[in-house]
Amino acid sequence: MRLRVLRFLLRKEFLQIVRDRTLLGMLFIMPVIQLLVLANAVTFEVKSARMYIIDKDHSSMSRGVATRLAASGRFVPTESSPSMAEGDEAILDRRVDLIVVIPEGFEREIVRDHRAPLQLVFNAEDGAAAAVMQTYANAIVMNYAGELGAEVSPSVVTKLSVGDGGAPARGHPVMELRRRGWYNSELDYREYMVPGILVVLVTMIGTLLTAMNIVREKEAGTLDQLNVTPINRSTFIAAKLIPLWTFAMIDLSIGLVVARFVFHVPVLGSLVLVFFAATIYLVGALGIGLWISTVAETQQQAMFVTFSLLMVYLLMSGLFTPIRGMPVWAQWTTEINPIAHFVALMRAVLLKGARTRDVASHLAALAAISSVVLSIAIRQYHKRSA
Amino acid sequence: MTDHAVASSRAPLEVRGVSRRFEETVALSDVSFAVNAGELFGLVGPDGAGKTTLFRILTTLLVPDSGTATVLGLDVVRDLWAIRSRVGYMPGRFSLYPDLSVEENLSFFASVFGTSIDEGRAIIAPIYDQIEPFKDRRAGALSGGMKQKLALCCALVHCPEILFLDEPTTGVDAVSRREFWDLLGALKKSGLPILVSTAYMDEATRCDRVGLIQRGRILAVDAPAAIAARYPNPLIAVHANERHKLIQSLRDYQHAKSVYPFGDEVHYSDARAAKAMDDIVAELRTYLAGSGFTDLRVKPISAGVEDAFMELMGQPEATVRAAA
Ligand SMILES: Nc1ncnc2c1ncn2[C@@H]1O[C@H](COP(=O)(O)OP(=O)(O)OP(=O)(O)O)[C@@H](O)[C@H]1O
Ligand SMILES: [Mg+2]
Numbered sequence: 077m078r079l080r081v082l083r084f085l086l087r088k089e090f091l092q093i094v095r096d097r098t099l100l101g102m103l104f105i106m107p108v109i110q111l112l113v114l115a116n117a118v119t120f121e122v123k124s125a126r127m128y129i130i131d132k133d134h135s136s137m138s139r140g141v142a143t144r145l146a147a148s149g150r151f152v153p154t155e156s157s158p159s160m161a162e163g164d165e166a167i168l169d170r171r172v173d174l175i176v177v178i179p180e181g182f183e184r185e186i187v188r189d190h191r192a193p194l195q196l197v198f199n200a201e202d203g204a205a206a207a208v209m210q211t212y213a214n215a216i217v218m219n220y221a222g223e224l225g226a227e228v229s230p231s232v233v234t235k236l237s238v239g240d241g242g243a244p245a246r247g248h249p250v251m252e253l254r255r256r257g258w259y260n261s262e263l264d265y266r267e268y269m270v271p272g273i274l275v276v277l278v279t280m281i282g283t284l285l286t287a288m289n290i291v292r293e294k295e296a297g298t299l300d301q302l303n304v305t306p307i308n309r310s311t312f313i314a315a316k317l318i319p320l321w322t323f324a325m326i327d328l329s330i331g332l333v334v335a336r337f338v339f340h341v342p343v344l345g346s347l348v349l350v351f352f353a354a355t356i357y358l359v360g361a362l363g364i365g366l367w368i369s370t371v372a373e374t375q376q377q378a379m380f381v382t383f384s385l386l387m388v389y390l391l392m393s394g395l396f397t398p399i400r401g402m403p404v405w406a407q408w409t410t411e412i413n414p415i416a417h418f419v420a421l422m423r424a425v426l427l428k429g430a431r432t433r434d435v436a437s438h439l440a441a442l443a444a445i446s447s448v449v450l451s452i453a454i455r456q457y458h459k460r461s462a
Numbered sequence: 463m464t465d466h467a468v469a470s471s472r473a474p475l476e477v478r479g480v481s482r483r484f485e486e487t488v489a490l491s492d493v494s495f496a497v498n499a500g501e502l503f504g505l506v507g508p509d510g511a512g513k514t515t516l517f518r519i520l521t522t523l524l525v526p527d528s529g530t531a532t533v534l535g536l537d538v539v540r541d542l543w544a545i546r547s548r549v550g551y552m553p554g555r556f557s558l559y560p561d562l563s564v565e566e567n568l569s570f571f572a573s574v575f576g577t578s579i580d581e582g583r584a585i586i587a588p589i590y591d592q593i594e595p596f597k598d599r600r601a602g603a604l605s606g607g608m609k610q611k612l613a614l615c616c617a618l619v620h621c622p623e624i625l626f627l628d629e630p631t632t633g634v635d636a637v638s639r640r641e642f643w644d645l646l647g648a649l650k651k652s653g654l655p656i657l658v659s660t661a662y663m664d665e666a667t668r669c670d671r672v673g674l675i676q677r678g679r680i681l682a683v684d685a686p687a688a689i690a691a692r693y694p695n696p697l698i699a700v701h702a703n704e705r706h707k708l709i710q711s712l713r714d715y716q717h718a719k720s721v722y723p724f725g726d727e728v729h730y731s732d733a734r735a736a737k738a739m740d741d742i743v744a745e746l747r748t749y750l751a752g753s754g755f756t757d758l759r760v761k762p763i764s765a766g767v768e769d770a771f772m773e774l775m776g777q778p779e780a781t782v783r784a785a786a
Pocket of ligand 1: 484485487488489507508509510511512513514515516554629661
């Protein structure tokens with residue numbers, strides 16, 4: 077009987093959502109806004125970066141690397157020599173933006189082992205520009221490797237320029253990191269922001285739309301009408317939360333597709349893990365929406381309360397400023413901030429390929445926060461509607 | 463099942479000393495009355511009288527501060543779930559889903575009660591037949607009268623044992639109002655007890671009994687005719703060319719007890735309860751003619767329920783909606 081009623085309620089909810097133009101707009105415009113924000117991050121785009129070629133192999137394949145990079149139009153070979161020292165000189169004098177180092181035996185190794193090392197050295201003075209350069213260069217090199225039926229693993233080196241305070245001695249690579257497992261939050265602004273933007277997206281859908289949806293029934297008087305029926309509270313709440321949970325998940329999927337295929341943001345970890353975490357997180361986000369609906373009398377109030385609350389949560393989440401840069405007390409509050417946990421988890425899984433056990437603490441925190449929030453909200457809901 | 467046995471031995475609705483306040487406002491103060499089996503009971507009162515508050519208490523949406531009420535023998539506070547599945551409620555404001563069609567609304571409310579339009583068909587037929595041609599139209603796009611009929615169908619489709627209608631005719635045109643009351647009359651014949659509230663005093667005559675409520679207090683409970691018969695003073699209907707000025711002049715008349723517009727006439731009641739009616743009429747005619755009114759008609763009438771309400775409320779006409 078309960079389930080039967082739930083089914084009818086769900087049918088009604090989906091009918092209403094599908095007919096609500098503004099709501100549908102929000103559901104599909106949100107990912108587009110995300111897209112625009114991302115597009116903005118790419119305005120650092122480097123038109124054509126100057127490239128220093130150090131070809132120690134002199135093979136057709138090594139020349140191929142330089143040709144492909146140049147053919148993209150994004151890189152212009154301006155200088156070349158076999159000397160790493162001269163290349164370093166050029167980058168530190170800001171005559172070039174990157175150095176491509178093709179080691180001796182490149183072609184031979186590809187033919188024999190189907191893999192060969194390749195080094196890209198970037199001027200990381202402008203982090204965002206370097207990130208964009210790196211994304212393109214990697215894509216082109218990977219593409220070329222694919223054509224050769226080989227695996228080229230480029231290693232990335234960032235060089236700080238002379239202008240930087242702690243400038244290293246000339247000729248010394250500052251960092252040398254394998255591409256796999258390479259992660260530098262300051263370097264790729266866009267990659268860094270994407271998981272956060274996805275979190276904002278599902279939070280908006282989850283919290284705001286839940287609050288608005290229930291308050292709308294309150295405003296219309298239909299909530300009173302529903303209360304004089306045998307529908308019990310839990311069935312009603314389930315019927316409200318399930319559709320919005322579904323739409324939040326759909327939006328998350330759209331967001332991920334856009335991030336991955338339009339902006340080539342890496343998705344290194346498991347998507348199953350991402351969706352599993354989102355499921356847990358959304359229970360809390362929807363719970364907050366439910367709670368807001370008990371205190372707000374009008375949709376306007378609901379919107380105001382939601383935005384105020386989310387603003388605080390977002391600012392304290394480490395989305396815009398790294399958590400370790402916050403005052404100590406603020407760092408503590410992030411422990412009970414679901415957005416902070418979810419952002420950290422998304423970054424770890426998407427950008428670093430973290431696995432379940434790496435993010436277990438975040439999952440546990442999310443589960444705890446969500447169950448507390450939901451039970452408080454349900455209690456409050458019961459109390460409010462006598 | 464025991465509930466049912468208890469219910470059948472009692473009046474379908476009993477209200478005993480119910481009070482409720484909202485901070486400073488006393489919305490209901492010691493309200494008591496009962497609705498008998500098969501009775502169409504009207505709760506008549508001006509805006510803010512406390513009608514909606516009482517309905518919300520009886521439909522378990524609100525808890526009284528003191529007093530008790532039973533619906534179908536069930537306590538409104540303790541047995542709320544039993545009550546919720548057995549009553550029909552039509553709130554004062556249109557409370558259906560404007561974005562769902564007529565049919566979708568109706569079948570939704572049927573389904574949450576575990577029934578269907580077809581099963582409820584017998585009871586809603588006289589009403590639903592009228593709106594069925596528009597069953598695919600969005601409820602929000604219906605006219606006021608249609609909305610009201612749909613709301614009534616939704617409140618009836620699960621075959622409730624008592625019906626609560628809060629100001630069902632407010633904001634509806636005169637023709638639809640009359641039609642609606644005809645429908646209620648037909649429903650009543652099926653033996654369904656109905657509590658209906660209204661701010662239109664003329665609608666009181668359509669009820670078996672009425673309770674007059676004002677500022678949270680019940681002033682009288684009786685059959686409309688009996689309430690009308692309580693009117694204590696001589697009553698005279700006056701018509702003249704300038705109505706506004708007429709009211710003023712009548713109020714200034716030394717023996718006036720109360721004066722209020724009634725349709726296109728003015729009802730005047732005289733303070734001298736014992737004086738012969740013919741004398742009063744003659745005096746009044748002389749007084750008005752002397753004040754320069756033309757087109758004069760002055761005739762004695764017997765009080766209607768509306769006059770009795772005016773008398774009981776002792777209020778200037780501004781607060782009540784007299785017959786149009
Ligand atoms: N939720 C509330 N909070 C505060 N005051 C309220 C509330 N509900 C009703 N009141 C007050 O209680 C009084 C009775 O209101 P109620 O709505 O019951 O009257 P009503 O007879 O239904 O009037 P109307 O014709 O306006 O519907 C009014 O003064 C109203 O302002
Ligand atoms: Mg009311």
